[in-house]
Amino acid sequence: MADLLLRAATVVDGTGADRYRADVTVTDGRIDRIDRIDPTDRIDRTGSRPTGHGLAGRRTIDADGLVLAPGFIDMHAHSDLRLLLEPDHPSRITQGVTLEVLGQDGLSYAPADDTTLAALRRQLAGWNGDPADEDLDWNWRTVAQYLDRLDAGAAVNTCYLVPHGTVRMLAMGWDNRPPTGPELARMQQLLDQSLADGAVGMSTGLTYTPGMYADTAELVALCTTVAARGGFHAPHQRSYGAGALEGYAEMVEISRRSGCPLHLTHATMNFGVNEGRAGQFLDLVDAALADGVDLTLDSYPYLPGSTTLAALLPSWSTEGGPEATLARLADPAARERIRADVEEHGSDGCHGVVTDWDTIQVSGVRHGALSAVVGKRISELAAAQGRTGTEVFFGLLRADQLGTTILQHVGHEENVRAIMRHPAHTVGSDGLLVGARPHPRAWGTFPRYLARYSRELGVLTLEQAVARMTGRPARRLGLDRRGLVRPGHHADLVLFDPDTVRDTATFDHPRQPAEGIRHVLVNGVPALTDGKPTGDLAGRALRRGADRKVRAVS
Secondary structure (H helix, E strand, O other), X not given: OEEEEEEEEEEOOOOOOOOEEEEEEEEOOEEEXXXXXXXXXXXXXOOXXXXXXXXXXXXXXXOOOOEEEEOEEEOOOOXXXXXXXXXXXXXXXXXXXXXXXXXXXXXXXXXXXXXXXXXXXXXXXXXXXXXXXXXXXXXXXXXXHHHHHHHOOEOOEEEEEEEHHHHHHHHHOOOOOOOOHHHHHHHHHHHHHHHHOOOOEEEEEOOOOOHHHOOHHHHHHHHHHHHXXXXXXXXXXXXXXXXXXXXXXXXXXXXXXXXXOEEEOOOOOOOHHHOOOHHHHHHHHHHHHHOOOOEEXXXXXXXXXXXXXXXXXXXXXXXXXHHHXXXXXXXXXXXXXXXXXXXXHOOHHHOOOOOOHHHEXXXXXXXXXXXXXXXXXXXXXXXXXXXXHHXXXXXXXXXXXXXXXXXXXXXXXXXHHHHHOOOOEEEOOOOOOOOOOOOOHHHHHHHHHHHHHXXXXXXXXXXXXXXXXXXXXXXXXXXXXXOOOOOOOEOOEEXXXXXXXXXXXXOOOOOOOOEOEEEEEEOOEEEEEOOEEOOOOOEOEEEEOOOOOEEEOO
């Protein structure tokens, strides 16, 4: 007898193939058997079927009318600390997510030493918060140690990308220059060891300090190291605004020269300069694929973006790290130079676009005394205070010690839809979990694809949407027997009602769980039952092995 029988489910298996009905059993954490139901079979109200279909389980879930899919894979998550603080992870489990990819945008907390970890905690406070030592034991330094911490208990499985900016800090600090030969060798050594520890690839953050200081040659050298270990490059590229197409072209060229597979994270064409230009981006993608580049991408189904307020600063002003940045913000001459870049020239931190303060909305602050500004746009605060938007910008950065998070209202619906239709597309939430009013994509990305873009608008069929969330990202990650509903695969599974599933998270109330997600299994263990988190922590840190397969370490 199986551990669990999922009776009369509508299986959408993650390949993109047509749905079918089946009884599915789970035993010892894996899918044991799939018994297809003949369309002519009659099923009564108890789920009973004709003689000859004898599957049984110690526990049975009546899945009649529900879709059974592989657990969803979030290709771009920022839960690096939240999983350690809140391992039951309701923001993802309630969406049907069973695996997250961490270490994004070139900045995270491993590998590190005492100096860089202290600086990273401050620099990333707007993304992840900065838990006090009494709330979180910061006792890891290597990627292996960090993955061990995740393996100690979490609701979801995880994979990790080696963050290039963090590695650069370790090798050469925050200097705005090319590395010396020994410094590049040190970065390659750190990267190689982190990949040997189990990371699945490398992320870069080319609008964030210090990753933005890397030139193409440095990135080619590092991606060559990644390719040798079977990993992939996941860049936050240099511009999603004025230089977006040039930035994407550079990432493709790096892949060509290094032989490293490429995954374009949060692949968007934002800001006014890119309205209606998704087709040009996709032409570039298609040309690269035709040329043999191993390329995939992800996106989120919303228009606004989300980052830190400090990210809008020009790169020269952030050289040297947070303390040096704050010192420049206190210097009148430096502030005037920053003002000119932000208001007149287009800061590279704002993707080469002159900042429109009406598009910048505060979503969270580090210091509670500033909570009154949350939800307000910078232009609104400027009008109320009788100051310019840039003056408000400077004041908030200094008062909040660079910890302010923002929404950027710069997206275009036609671009979002065009990109999600592409065959290389997968799904990433890019959701921050801190702040009073974070972007709702942290709680709503996956059900929003199913509800708005599949059921309501028909941009994607249900089978296409599920494949983008499961089978495709599993192939990119190199997962060992995950991402599909297949016998022998790990039982990372979600059951949802296709007629009622929807996101309820909004910009005013972002921390709202999805509706219609009924059951979630992680490694065969119930993480969500009847729509409620169980608190079980069966997730594992998945690591790339010498055979290039990504699996849990037994």
